[in-house]
Amino acid sequence: MPSILFVCLGNICRSPLAEGALRAEAARLGFDLIVDSAGTGNWHAGEAPDERAQRTALKHGVDISALRARQVTKGDFRRFTHIIALDHENLSNLRKLAPSDSTAELSLLLDHVPGREGQAVTDPWFGDEAGFEVTWDEVEAAARGLAAQLRAL
Numbered sequence: 194m195p196s197i198l199f200v201c202l203g204n205i206c207r208s209p210l211a212e213g214a215l216r217a218e219a220a221r222l223g224f225d226l227i228v229d230s231a232g233t234g235n236w237h238a239g240e241a242p243d244e245r246a247q248r249t250a251l252k253h254g255v256d257i258s259a260l261r262a263r264q265v266t267k268g269d270f271r272r273f274t275h276i277i278a279l280d281h282e283n284l285s286n287l288r289k290l291a292p293s294d295s296t297a298e299l300s301l302l303l304d305h306v307p308g309r310e311g312q313a314v315t316d317p318w319f320g321d322e323a324g325f326e327v328t329w330d331e332v333e334a335a336a337r338g339l340a341a342q343l344r345a346l
């Protein structure tokens with residue numbers, strides 16, 4: 194079964210939204226996969242997603258309130274088939290952190306959206322709630338692309 198780990202910096206805004214969007218898309222399509230998210234940083238470990246992220250997801254019918262932030266571990270590189278970074282800085286930090294026996298395929302989230310390959314998901318942390326809507330649109334598009342790719346495996 195495919196297992197997907199989304200990674201951003203704090204694991205309270207972008208990656209929990211990506212996790213919620215992919216869970217919802219997999220449920221909609223009726224196929225099983227393991228989905229989780231983590232942060233390269235640990236400042237927010239144990240916290241629920243940012244309230245603006247929770248409200249935005251809920252507006253789109255997805256409840257992410259039960260998620261709790263955690264930091265990525267070396268074990269994640271053996272446990273997950275795919276580790277997907279939300280931006281270039283986190284992807285670069287993941288590459289540095291990867292143990293030599295890593296089996297996970299690393300990519301950038303928007304690589305899974307035709308026409309947006311190589312781009313970063315907007316970081317909504319310093320903006321207002323409208324920014325979270327932009328992030329939601331991006332993670333939802335990626336969830337659709339990813340679900341289609343993973344189903345074809």
Ligand code: 4NP
Pocket residue numbers: 201202203204205206207208236316317318
């Ligand atoms: P995230 O957003 O990486 O999408 O969860 C952020 C969360 C916290 C901070 C920055 C970005 N921070 O600076 O604490």
